[in-house]
Amino acid sequence: MTHKRTHTHTPEPNPTTQAPTHAYLQIGEVAERTGVTQRTLRFYEEKGLLKPPTRLDGGFRLYSEDDVLRVEQIKRLQGLLGFTLADIKDMVEAEEVKSQIKATYRKDAEISERRDKLRKAKEVTVGQVAVIDQKLAALHDMKSHLEEKLDQYDTWLQHLEEQSRAQAR
Amino acid sequence: MTHKRTHTHTPEPNPTTQAPTHAYLQIGEVAERTGVTQRTLRFYEEKGLLKPPTRLDGGFRLYSEDDVLRVEQIKRLQGLLGFTLADIKDMVEAEEVKSQIKATYRKDAEISERRDKLRKAKEVTVGQVAVIDQKLAALHDMKSHLEEKLDQYDTWLQHLEEQSRAQAR
DNA sequence: GCCAACCTTGACGTGCACGTAAACGACAGG
DNA sequence: CCTGTCGTTTACGTGCACGTCAAGGTTGGC
Numbered sequence: 001m002t003h004k005r006t007h008t009h010t011p012e013p014n015p016t017t018q019a020p021t022h023a024y025l026q027i028g029e030v031a032e033r034t035g036v037t038q039r040t041l042r043f044y045e046e047k048g049l050l051k052p053p054t055r056l057d058g059g060f061r062l063y064s065e066d067d068v069l070r071v072e073q074i075k076r077l078q079g080l081l082g083f084t085l086a087d088i089k090d091m092v093e094a095e096e097v098k099s100q101i102k103a104t105y106r107k108d109a110e111i112s113e114r115r116d117k118l119r120k121a122k123e124v125t126v127g128q129v130a131v132i133d134q135k136l137a138a139l140h141d142m143k144s145h146l147e148e149k150l151d152q153y154d155t156w157l158q159h160l161e162e163q164s165r166a167q168a169r
Numbered sequence: 170m171t172h173k174r175t176h177t178h179t180p181e182p183n184p185t186t187q188a189p190t191h192a193y194l195q196i197g198e199v200a201e202r203t204g205v206t207q208r209t210l211r212f213y214e215e216k217g218l219l220k221p222p223t224r225l226d227g228g229f230r231l232y233s234e235d236d237v238l239r240v241e242q243i244k245r246l247q248g249l250l251g252f253t254l255a256d257i258k259d260m261v262e263a264e265e266v267k268s269q270i271k272a273t274y275r276k277d278a279e280i281s282e283r284r285d286k287l288r289k290a291k292e293v294t295v296g297q298v299a300v301i302d303q304k305l306a307a308l309h310d311m312k313s314h315l316e317e318k319l320d321q322y323d324t325w326l327q328h329l330e331e332q333s334r335a336q337a338r
Numbered sequence: 339g340c341c342a343a344c345c346t347t348g349a350c351g352t353g354c355a356c357g358t359a360a361a362c363g364a365c366a367g368g
Numbered sequence: 369c370c371t372g373t374c375g376t377t378t379a380c381g382t383g384c385a386c387g388t389c390a391a392g393g394t395t396g397g398c
Contacts (some may be wrong), residue, residue, distance in 0.1 A: 058394040082251035122322040153291040225362040
């Protein structure tokens with residue numbers, strides 16, 4: 001009989017914090033949950049879209065839930081918005097910059113340093129919003145264009161129905 | 170000295186109808202105006218996205234203003250909505266009914282057929298609008314997410330400034 | 339300790355959407 | 369008629385985003 005390996009890799013005991021949703025995932029599970037192939041996950045890593053995950057002693061990749069979220073983010077950016085992986089890399093790097101800022105943000109640091117980091121994070125985010133705004137504008141433009149066309153179709157259909165009625169008599 | 174050829178090909182005298190915006194365009198002009206390469210225009214023709222344009226006796230392609238519009242439409246469908254050229258081909262074929270609607274005598278039998286085609290063309294456009302709405306929703310979602318963060322950054326910056334003022338005293 | 343399931347790193351292949359080069363013909367100002 | 373510019377076809381090349389083996393190593397239930 002075939003038997004599944006129910007690998008639940010918990011690198012740390014993890015006593016109280018966080019329910020053991022799945023602890024750490026290996027590549028097959030991540031692939032299944034995100035709907036991309038293992039190849040794609042390795043490819044994204046190679047291209048710098050995913051940070052190199054921790055490894056098991058034997059070399060198996062161990063992903064976090066955050067990685068799953070990131071993959072889903074990548075998929076959204078790619079599939080819905082049509083960005084190239086190069087574009088997306090910039091965006092996830094911006095995300096990375098922000099989390100870096102978060103990580104190095106110290107309550108006890110100099111106020112001016114904290115302010116600078118916050119401003120930097122804000123700047124990055126503003127850039128992201130700008131990219132989105134561009135897409136939004138283009139899409140709105142196209143939509144109004146299409147709706148104009150729909151009106152045209154409707155008037156033509158009107159015409160045809162009139163002709164149809166005229167001929168029925 | 171180099172001299173430009175100011176080719177203005179007007180196949181018909183075209184007396185009263187339409188201002189002579191540019192008459193008929195050859196491939197270089199279309200390429201320049203649409204922002205795609207000549208190769209791309211020939212490629213689209215080969216793939217059935219553009220109907221074979223009329224030719225000059227020597228074989229030069231002569232495009233119409235409608236062709237320019239179509240190329241721009243193709244670019245939007247591809248770049249903004251992320252459709253493949255195969256998808257787009259189906260769409261523009263359904264839209265081909267437009268040229269049919271203009272000509273043709275209205276025989277009774279053809280009226281219902283044309284109405285069906287028009288409805289199909291309208292459906293295609295409606296589908297495109299639906300895709301746009303999806304993307305708009307996704308983008309708005311992302312944007313509000315980012316703006317939430319921006320607000321967060323701003324309030325933190327506010328806090329810092331207050332502390333800074335308190336310390337100045 | 340066995341073995342099936344799972345993973346690893348190459349390396350080559352594929353579909354799409356063109357890019358690029360070569361060799362040649364067509365158009366029009368002078 | 370000459371010449372510079374523009375266009376034609378044919379054919380091979382390219383970048384992206386993976387797909388698809390191949391050959392081997394790792395893990396864990398039994």
